[in-house]
Structure formats: C-alpha cells, structure tokens
Amino acid sequence: xxxxxxxxxxxxxxxxCDICGSIMLPMYGGGWDNDRIVCTNRExxxxxxxxxxxxxxxxxGSME
Numbered sequence: 461x462x463x464x465x466x467x468x469x470x471x472x473x474x475x476x477c478d479i480c481g482s483i484m485l486p487m488y489g490g491g492w493d494n495d496r497i498v499c500t501n502r503e504x505x506x507x508x509x510x511x512x513x514x515x516x517x518x519x520x521g522s523m524e
Contacts, residue, residue, distance in 0.1 A: 465495075465510070465512045465514065466510060466512075467486070467495040467497075467510040467512050467514060468514065470497065470508075470510075471486040471497065475497065477499040477501065477504060477506050478506070479499070479504050479506045480499065480501050480503075480504040480506070482499050482500050482501040482504060483499075483500045484497045484498065484499055484500070484506075484508075485497065485498055485500055488513075488514045488515065488516040489512065489513030489514055489515075490513065490514075490515055490516070491513050491515050492513065493513060494509050494510060494511065494512065494513055495509075495510040495512045495513060495514050496508065496509050496510065497510075
C-alpha cells in the first residue's frame with residue numbers, strides 16, 4: 461500500500477475555510493492539473509493548490 465499524499469490526508473480532515481468558515485471541497489487533478497481544495501462560498505474564492513495530480517478512483521471500481 462502506498463503512502464498517502466498531503467492532499468489525500470488533508471481531504472480526510474474535512475477542512476473548513478480559514479477565511480469564511482464554509483466547507484472546502486477537493487478538486488482532483490486527474491493526472492493533467494494540480495489537486496486543489498476550494499471554498500464553496502463563491503464570494504470568498506479561497507483555494508489551496510497542491511503539487512500533486514491525483515486520479516480519483518471510486519471504492520470498489522476501476523479506471524478501465
């Protein structure tokens with residue numbers, strides 16, 4: 461089993477936005493863009509960008 465990236469560990473913590481307190485949602489890079497966690501408040505626009513690009517695979521599923 462591979463070690464989790466910082467992005468994967470942070471999204472497990474269900475972070476709230478430090479600026480406005482709204483929920484932060486993960487945006488997976490999918491192998492072509494950087495992973496990000498973005499604030500759901502459109503007026504806040506806070507985001508955290510990570511130097512990784514994770515491909516999301518559903519539990520029990522495959523990427524075939």
